[in-house]
Amino acid sequence: MGKTVIGIAAIKEFGTPAIVIVPTTILLHQWVDEFKKYGIKATAIYGEEKMFGEISVITYQTARMEKYLPTLRMYRVVIFDEVHHLYGDITIKILYEIYDTAEYIIGLSATTKKEAEKGFKEQERFLPTEVEKYPVHFKGTEFEVPVNIVKVPIYLTPEEREEYEDATVTITKALRSIGPPDRWSKVAGDTQNPYSSLARGALKALQERRRVLSNAEGKLVKAVEIVKSEPDSQFLIFLESIAPAERLSVLLSSEGITNALITAKTKNEDKFKYFDDFKNGKIRVLLSVFALEEGINLPDIDKAIWLSTSRETPRYIIQRLGRITRPKQGKVATLYWVYAVNTVEEERLEKHGRLL
Numbered sequence: 001m002g003k004t005v006i007g008i009a010a011i012k013e014f015g016t017p018a019i020v021i022v023p024t025t026i027l028l029h030q031w032v033d034e035f036k037k038y039g040i041k042a043t044a045i046y047g048e049e050k051m052f053g054e055i056s057v058i059t060y061q062t063a064r065m066e067k068y069l070p071t072l073r074m075y076r077v078v079i080f081d082e083v084h085h086l087y088g089d090i091t092i093k094i095l096y097e098i099y100d101t102a103e104y105i106i107g108l109s110a111t112t113k114k115e116a117e118k119g120f121k122e123q124e125r126f127l128p129t130e131v132e133k134y135p136v137h138f139k140g141t142e143f144e145v146p147v148n149i150v151k152v153p154i155y156l157t158p159e160e161r162e163e164y165e166d167a168t169v170t171i172t173k174a175l176r177s178i179g180p181p182d183r184w185s186k187v188a189g190d191t192q193n194p195y196s197s198l199a200r201g202a203l204k205a206l207q208e209r210r211r212v213l214s215n216a217e218g219k220l221v222k223a224v225e226i227v228k229s230e231p232d233s234q235f236l237i238f239l240e241s242i243a244p245a246e247r248l249s250v251l252l253s254s255e256g257i258t259n260a261l262i263t264a265k266t267k268n269e270d271k272f273k274y275f276d277d278f279k280n281g282k283i284r285v286l287l288s289v290f291a292l293e294e295g296i297n298l299p300d301i302d303k304a305i306w307l308s309t310s311r312e313t314p315r316y317i318i319q320r321l322g323r324i325t326r327p328k329q330g331k332v333a334t335l336y337w338v339y340a341v342n343t344v345e346e347e348r349l350e351k352h353g354r355l356l
Contacts, residue, residue, distance in 0.1 A: 003108040004034040007079045011055065014104045018077035020057045021094065025268055027081060031057045060091045069093065073101040083107030145331050147321065151349065152226070152338045154218035164343060167209040174202030181206065213345060214240035219307045219338050220248045226305055226336050227257055227285060234278065235285045236304040236323055244307070245287050252285055259285035266291065298323070305336040 011018045022028050025046055035042040035055065043053030046062055052071055062068060072078070078098050098105070156164060178187055178195050181202070188199035227235055239245045245261050252259045260274040260283050277283040278298065304324045324333040339345035 003081060004031055007031075007081070007106065007108060008034065008038055008040070010079065010104070010106055011077055014077050016054050016077070017075045018055050018079070019052075019072065019075040020055075020079045020081060021060055021063050022057065022081040023060050025059060026271060028057050028059055029272075031081070060094065063094050064091050069097045072098045075102060077104045077106070078102040079106045079108065081108050083109045145324075145333050147324075148332065148334045150334060150336045152222055152336050153341045154216065154222050154338060156212070156216055156218065156340050156343070160212050160216055164209055164212045164340075167205040167212070170198075170201050170205035171209065174198055174205075178202070209344075210240070213340055213343060214307075215244045215247075216340055219340070220244060220251055222338050223248060223305050223307060224251050224255060224257075226338075227252065228255060230303070233303050234281075234283075234301055236298075236301060237285060237287050237307060238304065238320055239287060239289050239307050242289055245289050248307075249287055257285060258283045259287060261287040261289070262291045263289045264291055302331055302333045303336075304334075305338060307338050 007020060020031050020042075022031060028044055028046060032042050032044045035057075040055060041053070042055045042057050043051060045052060045056055045058040052074075056075075058068075063072060072094065075098070080095075095105075174181075174184060174195075178184060178199055184199040184203050187193050187195050188203060190196055193199075223237055227233075237248070239248065242261075242263060245263070249259055249261050260277070262271060262274060266274075274283060274286065275298070278286055279300070302324050304320065306320065321333075321335065324335065337349060339349050
């Protein structure tokens with residue numbers, strides 16, 4: 001049961017006029033398509049199309065524009081999809097605009113804000129009631145999708161290991177002398193601070209260590225092996241940066257494995273084509289560089305490979321698992337978590353494994 005189903009059920013329950021506000025045009029089209037399945041006409045508001053209807057779907061980017069904000073006040077039901085995007089300095093104005101006019105304000109998200117995160121105070125003020133919260137794969141409910149977690153270790157090459165350890169030495173010094181990384185930028189910018197130079201070096205070392213883990217050749221080779229081992233399956237592969245993603249795309253293509261790389265810069269028309277080709281079996285592998293964590297609806301996909309490193313946080317884990325755990329009868333999902341032995345990735349795997 002996806003968020004769209006919950007939103008549509010809410011509109012049926014509470015009535016119209018209703019508007020759904022989403023972060024991307026891809027999600028906008030998915031909502032409109034979902035409404036069609038239920039015989040409901042919804043107006044998509046984006047680009048040059050600005051005619052609001054009884055039920056409308058609009059992006060945050062359009063909704064926050066001064067000339068459209070007043071129109072939002074006509075809606076009785078306001079639904080924010082991926083509501084964790086709402087609390088930015090600009091988008092929060094949407095919530096202030098409709099707070100005193102909408103009868104029902106609903107926020108949909110698999111990853112609500114935690115107390116230490118920016119936006120938590122606004123979440124507590126405007127959307128204080130959390131109605132339902134299931135684990136990402138609906139464990140214990142009729143919608144549960146079992147998930148097999150396959151931990152796949154790889155070893156850094158001698159050169160990669162040397163670069164990794166060199167960076168770690170600097171990072172460790174900074175941790176002992178300055179404290180956690182969230183303090184380093186401030187210290188680095190204070191030229192009067194005796195640890196300013198160390199902080200700057202540590203920030204650079206963090207980037208270098210991330211680069212080593214992201215580009216590790218063993219991960220790319222292992223990903224190809226995994227895909228080849230299941231010739232009848234399709235995969236989502238999550239990566240950290242474009243360079244290794246492009247390298248992996250070449251490796252897959254050399255093995256005759258059709259694939260497409262999607263990044264934040266990929267045009268929407270290209271994304272739609274890739275999704276259609278994926279659904280039709282023309283593409284076996286979708287490669288994502290922070291582009292498919294949320295907002296795609298591919299219910300048949302049941303396998304993913306994680307190669308990225310720096311964002312193994314609860315939010316990203318839940319979002320990525322959500323891509324392969326869309327409910328479908330008889331479905332069993334498999335996650336291959338590829339990590340470098342004797343690195344921080346092992347620590348993260350141990351730390352966040354409980355979420356799985």
